[in-house]
Amino acid sequence: MQTNAELLLHRYASVADGIALLFSDYVEVIIHDLESQSVVHIANNISKRNIGDPAALDDVNFEQTEAVIGPYEKLNWDGKKICSTSVVLRDDQNTPIGMLCINMSTAPIEAAREALELLLPMKNLIPQPEKLFHDDWQEKVNSFIHLWLANMNLTIPTLSRKDKRVLVEALYEEGAFKGKSSADYIANVLGMGRATVFNYLREIKNKI
Template sequence: MRKTTVSPVKDLLLDRYAPIADGIAALFYPCAEVVIHDLRDQTIAYLVNNLSKLEVGGPSVLDEVHYAARGRTIGPYEKLNWDGRRMRCVSNILFDDEGKPAGMLCVNFNIAVFEDVRSTLDLFIKGGNLTDAPAEELFRDDWQDRINTFLHTWLRERQIGVNALTREHKREIVEALHAQGAFRGRSSANYVAAVLTMGRATVYKILKQMKEGG
């Protein structure tokens, strides 16, 4: 009968690092799988929240990994799971009391869940059924949209936030909007006053001065 050799670091890996693996898996459940590999016998010593269909005691397949430096972290990197979904992973070398590589703790995070959410959000945000332009007959006189577009273009070109506008900035915007014909819409002056946090009387005063040529 063949005698099975037990890795000399197995107990160390389980006693010292298994609780850490449990904590990570619990915090990120059900998205994170945590695996502890025994580098001495190249087997899986511990496994929490099995997403990869691995087995404790099974082969690690880590022959090509180089662990030269103490405390070395590998990753983050990506790999495909058995079901074709992507996983984002990070691996840390675990050392024994003599400073020699004894194991590797790998966290495999299932990002497919978030990719599905992103795809759903993209579907709504992109609006696949949108026409090239708004229904012009309906929005032909949408002065509010034109004011918003003009204002944020003005702010972007000058790299100024709306909350940082000075009195001079606000007057300049009102004058520019007037030149664009933005105040032809009913209540447009009130809307500009609200957006720019100006008194309505101030906006009307500026408009009056412009009409009078002052």
């Protein structure tokens, strides 16, 4: 008859290995045997634990009725943060016999975030300088189009021919076609031919 540890290894060791292989150097998967309260399998060891080490499940607040616990945060041996999720493993009688813990090192992600924060001058942003943007018709056209799209719950790629006709009319009423080459710009933004935009404008003006 198989022991709980043997059953855990037979059923779940390959699962642990597969998860760890998929996420390369950033994820460790450990299988704990609840009967012996010890580690029975480690895939991609980043925590410097050993087979047979105490399971140390007290930090998981494990309850018998739970199936998935987490994600929760803890510190690795090097002081870096780890994000963990634990899955309760059960036998054929639905009795908890083990825990599969997935530990992901978040240090590379945090380093990338810090690098992006250095590159993006969000803290130093100021309102658009009036002296630069008061005549920027392209900026105004962009703002109007995306506000209109948001209100209509649409995107440029999903616009039908009828939608584009309605949007061109809304832009005309907003005065968007007063700028130099504005018709060409709007045609490019909406993915329309220049001639089509001018046809729409003629129809709109005739209707008025």
